[in-house]
Amino acid sequence: MKINSINNPDQGGYLNRLFTIKAYAALLIGKLLLTFTRLVGRGGTTLPGRIALMINPDFVRVLSRQIKVGSIIVTGTNGKTTTSALLSSILKEAGLTCIHNQAGSNMSWGVASAFVEEAKLNGRIPVDYAIMEVDEGAFPAVTAALQPLGIVVTNIFRDQLDRYGEIDYIQKAISTGLNIQPDKGFQVINADDPSLAALGHASGISRLTFGLDLDLADDNLHNTGRDLKTCPLCRQELAYEKIYYAHLGHYYCPNCNFKHPRADVRLTNYSCNDDNFTILNVTHQKGSIKMTSSLSGRYNLYNILAAATCSLGLGIPENTIASAISKAGPSFGRMERFTYQDKSITMALIKNPVGANEVIRTLLNRREKFSLLVAINDKIADGKDVSWLWDVDFEQLPARKEQISSLTASGLRAWDMAVRFKYAGFEQDMIKISCSTEEALITAIEKTPQAGSLFILPSYTAMLEIRSHLNKMGLGKPYWEA
Amino acid sequence: MADVNLFHLYPDQLNLYGDRGNILALSKRALWRGLELNIIAIQPGDHIDLSKCDLLFMGGGQDSDQQLIARDLESRRDELADLVEKSLPVFAVCGSYQLLGNYYITSTGDKIKGLEILNIYTEAGQNRLIGNAVVNCHLWQEPKTLVGFENHAGRTYLKPPAEPLGTVLNGYGNNGRDNTEGAVYKNVIGTYLHGALLPKNPWLTDFLLQRALSYRNKDHSLDELNDTLEIQAHMAAIELASSKKHKRLSAKC
Secondary structure, three states: OOOOOOOOHHHOHHHHHHHHHHHHHHHHHHHHHHHHHHHOOOOOOOHHHHHHHHHOOOHHHHHHOOOOOEEEEEEOOOOHHHHHHHHHHHHHHOOOOEEEOOOOOOOHHHHHHHHHHHOOOOOOOOOOEEEEEOOOOOHHHHHHHHOOOEEEEOOOOOOOHHHHOOHHHHHHHHHHHHHOOOOOOEEEEEOOOHHHHOOOOOOOOEEEEEEEOOOOOOOHHHOOOOOOOEOOOOOOEOEEEEEEEOOEEEEEOOOOOOEOOOOOEEEEEEEEOOOOOEEEEEEEOOEEEEEEEOOOOHHHHHHHHHHHHHHHHOOOOHHHHHHHHHHOOOOOOEEEEEEEOOEEEEEEOOOOHHHHHHHHHHHHOOOOOEEEEEEOOOOOOOOOOOHHHHHOOHHHOHHHHHHEEEEEEEOOOHHHHHHHHHHHOOOHHHEEEEOOHHHHHHHHHHHOOOOOEEEEEEOHHHHHHHHHHHHHOOOOOOOOOO | OOOEEEEEEOOOOOOOOOHHHHHHHHHHHHHOOOOOEEEEEEOOOOOOOHHHOOEEEEOOOOHHHHHHHHHHHHOOHHHHHHHHHOOOOEEEEOHHHHHOOOEEEOOOOOEEEOOOOOOEEEEEEEEEEEEEEEEEEOOOOOOOEEEEEEEEEEEEEEOOOOEOOEEEEEOOOOOOOOOEEOEEEOOEEEEOOEOOHHHHOHHHHHHHHHHHHHHOOOOOOOOOOOOHHHHHHHHHHHHHHHOHHHHHHOOOO
């Protein structure tokens, strides 16, 4: 992996001014492009940043020096968007100001676009924090540019292998990024993920770990996606005392001394109340916090823990953390809810087997009838390789056939999805196919019974498309207005 | 006794690119015809009786896992090679396709010995060959195409008696140079294509099932199935793989 060496930006003088002037030009042109892309009704999370970086590759580094307290990067395969959204609501609840890249635009140009958007015309960014969710592959380069105070790593699963080749590569990228974090920073790591717990860190960096400490009822949904089942140190098969999902749990290596470290911040109790609110008990080194959350799904327990752990590391008071988390709704496309006439529409992004299985787990908890629309595109942001669909436990759904009022496959890869449904056990004639997401959405809403629910499981760019169709129907707001 | 015993080699280690789809396709298409397909998962170190096997499936693995299983496989090498000469059907994807060959030269120049079952060898290339691929296949009557997704750093070259599985119409294939994809020797089929490959190419699935039945001396001809959905998915995938517009689209965010 190649990291460009960092010139010291504070050396002052002529060179520094030149950097700043170039960065300023990049900002102005970026702003212009942002206005333009918004005028044509697009998000502007890619182009302005790309051009700004083209004009000045040091754009992010120069601008981020102004952040008062520091930058925090959230990376990992699943949970980046929700964790960083929770973190920024906690900081706002604490009366702090922060900028945040939204809409999951998490490549280096997505980070740059956030700076284009948030900087004032005079080039100033008078905020306390920058919270940036960053793609694993872009993580080393963004770390070099942002010089973050904190880094949160959620987990490593198999995701978008077409882009990165293999999971070993992702692990190397995470490790490289962690090793170039400047001194006096801190890292927040998922202790339940063996591939993360094994990663070393520099001596000038402090590390906080989080994890579940629960006895959960077992189900058969964690049988796929155990990507990292060998000991990261000696490559023998790991054994588990508890598995929470995929390869996350309390593990030990029967061959060497590697084992699950007791986490600094642990979820020691959780239950659901009648309104579908989760009640959590989080134990940390100095006490415990009780909080409620409207976010459902096991993966969200990890997201909440990651955000809470990072906030504790920043010294945010316990009650501020609890109150921000209780108010937080789902992030963009993550179990987002809309109401159309008397029909309820829930959209849950799927992008890899582990995440998709967690969404299916939530679906299986439903008692009433529902319609299901799965929309899969294969653009770069979705992953060009759709073979992961075969690792998702769609087999769990046909058992609930009576409950499913309609089943639609959509997107550029609608046919692949339809074949997937067939081999999962659905009859061929039950599966509706429509490559156009707009057409599929309209039909799926029509087929949803009065007062019933529609679940939409889109890949990333299919989610963007469906979201804009919903916006046109007057549901929700474009994300740059939300 | 089951009609077909499918041995699935190291499902926990070799399962990289939706290989579960290949197993699902084989088992569903057997089931829909009233055939009993018994799937036997083989873990490293298991004591197995390969004489009971009618069809051996090996999936793709990531580098770290591949080394673990290569050691285990070495001990079964002679038995397997012997059965291959007796026409045991074997279907190997990506990493295990390479493993069936003579050797693999890694990017650091290390030479990893293969099982020497297919007369092929592989060298790591600079970049990975990634994308949709369409192959014209000579093994059966029309439709002759296979459509899948490839993602490999290795460049594989064939030597007789290994024959290519097909000619590349779209994509890279074995090495991005000689227009060949995959290899066939006796009843062994190795390929770089996943997707998963079998669900969208039902004729290959049926070909493997038929070979497994004949290997066990069961003169069972396979009933026709309603493959409208699979064929449409196959055609749609070919269209996407050859569409310039889709290539542009999938290069954008």
